[in-house]
Amino acid sequence: MAPYLVGPDGLRVEPVELRVDTVHWLFARMIEPAARPGEIWYRVTRHGHALGMGYYQLDQLQELVDLAELRAPADAGEETA
Secondary structure, eight states: OOSSEEOGGGEEEEEEEOOTTSHHHHHHHHHOTTOOTTOEEEEEEETTEEEEEEEEOHHHHHHHSOGGGOBOOSSTTSSOO
């Protein structure tokens, strides 16, 4: 399984497990103070820049991105940012 998925126009979706004292944890807590360690959130970028809030729970991600358009990168050089 790829550590992230790519989509049209430079979209990249990366699952991240929230761990205390990480940047993922800090961003998730700014968005949702009730976020808990161990939850899986999704970091979303387009051409290396955060898309919207940058971090989303699955239900929010489904509203933002057409999940059917996501796929594993074709090769190691595709969308590495």
